[in-house]
Amino acid sequence: MQSASAILFPPRPAVKFIRAAHLGMCFGVRDAIALALEESRRQPLTILGQLVHNESVVQDLRSRGIGLEDRAADVTTPAVMITAHGASEKARQQARDRGLQVLEATCPLVHHAHRAIQRLTREFFHPVIIGQRGHVEVRGLTEDLDAFDIVLTDQEVEQMAERPRFGVVAQTTQPIQTVRRLVELIRRRFSGAEVRFVDTVCQPTKLRQAAAEELAEQCDAVVVVGGLQSNNTRQLALSCARYCPRVCHVQGAAGLRAEWFADARTVGLTAGTSTPDAVIDEVEEWLRANL
Numbered sequence: 001m002q003s004a005s006a007i008l009f010p011p012r013p014a015v016k017f018i019r020a021a022h023l024g025m026c027f028g029v030r031d032a033i034a035l036a037l038e039e040s041r042r043q044p045l046t047i048l049g050q051l052v053h054n055e056s057v058v059q060d061l062r063s064r065g066i067g068l069e070d071r072a073a074d075v076t077t078p079a080v081m082i083t084a085h086g087a088s089e090k091a092r093q094q095a096r097d098r099g100l101q102v103l104e105a106t107c108p109l110v111h112h113a114h115r116a117i118q119r120l121t122r123e124f125f126h127p128v129i130i131g132q133r134g135h136v137e138v139r140g141l142t143e144d145l146d147a148f149d150i151v152l153t154d155q156e157v158e159q160m161a162e163r164p165r166f167g168v169v170a171q172t173t174q175p176i177q178t179v180r181r182l183v184e185l186i187r188r189r190f191s192g193a194e195v196r197f198v199d200t201v202c203q204p205t206k207l208r209q210a211a212a213e214e215l216a217e218q219c220d221a222v223v224v225v226g227g228l229q230s231n232n233t234r235q236l237a238l239s240c241a242r243y244c245p246r247v248c249h250v251q252g253a254a255g256l257r258a259e260w261f262a263d264a265r266t267v268g269l270t271a272g273t274s275t276p277d278a279v280i281d282e283v284e285e286w287l288r289a290n291l
Helices: 004-008 027-040 055-063 089-097 108-122 136-142 154-158 176-189 203-216 231-241 277-291
Strands: 016-019 043-046 067-069 079-081 100-106 126-130 147-153 167-171 194-197 222-226 246-248 266-271
Touching: 016 126, 027 043, 027 055, 027 079, 027 108, 055 067, 079 089, 089 222, 100 194, 108 126, 108 136, 108 167, 108 266, 126 136, 126 176, 154 176, 167 176, 176 194, 176 203, 203 222, 203 231, 203 266, 222 231, 222 277, 231 246, 266 277
Parallel strands: 016 266, 043 067, 043 079, 079 100, 126 147, 126 167, 167 194, 222 246, 222 266
Antiparallel strands: none
C-alpha cells in the first residue's frame, strides 16, 4: 500500500543528460595556453590582451605570474605574447619599437583570415569583414587596412557604399549560416559588382555550432559554458535558443540555479572553444548532483 506522501508527491523522473558531440577547447586555444605556460617558465612574460576570452583561464595565467596588458606601452616584461585572436602588424611593430620580444600565439586559422584579407586587398578588392565591431580579432584584421567595412547586420550592409569589387572574409567564430546570408545580401545589393568570398570561419566553430543545434533539438534545457565575453560562446547560446526554449549561458558551475531546470527531462551541455575541460566537468557534476 502506498503512503499518502508517495501519492501526493511522486518522485521526480530521472533527468537525462547529453553532451554535444563537439564542445569545448579547440586546438588553437590549447596551443596558445601551452605556449604561454612554456614561455613563462623561461622568462617574465606579458600577454597583449586576454589570451582567450575565458575568465578561469585568465585567472590561472595571472596566478602563474603571467601579466596581461591591453597596450604595449604598459608592458614591463622583456617579452610580450600576441593572443590566439591575433593582432595587426601595426600592433606588433609598436611592441618591437619598445624593444620587446614579440612571441606569437595566434591561432593558425586566424592567420588564414589575415592572409585572405591581405590577398584580396592586393588584388584591389575592397575588404569587407563579417564580424563583431570592436572584437580583438576584428581589430587585428582591420588595423593595417586603409579602408574597409565591418558588417554583422542587414542594416550595416545597406549602409555600405557601392564599389566595383568587394572581397569578403569573416571573423573565425561567426556562425557560417549568418556569414553566407550576409554574403548573399551583399551580392544582391551590389549586383553589378564583383564579390569574392573567402570562407574563413574555422572548422572547430562550424563543428560546435552544428553539434549545438543538433543537441538543442533533443533537449528541454541547454547549458552553454564559456566566458561571457566570448563571441563563439554567445553564438552557441543564440543557436541553441532557436531550437530549445531554455538556454543558460554560464561561466561555470557557480552560475547555475536548480530552478532554471524545473520540469526539464533532458538537459544538454555544450561549451565554447575557450572553455577548459575541467570547467565543463564541474558543470556536469553540478547538474547531476542537483537535478
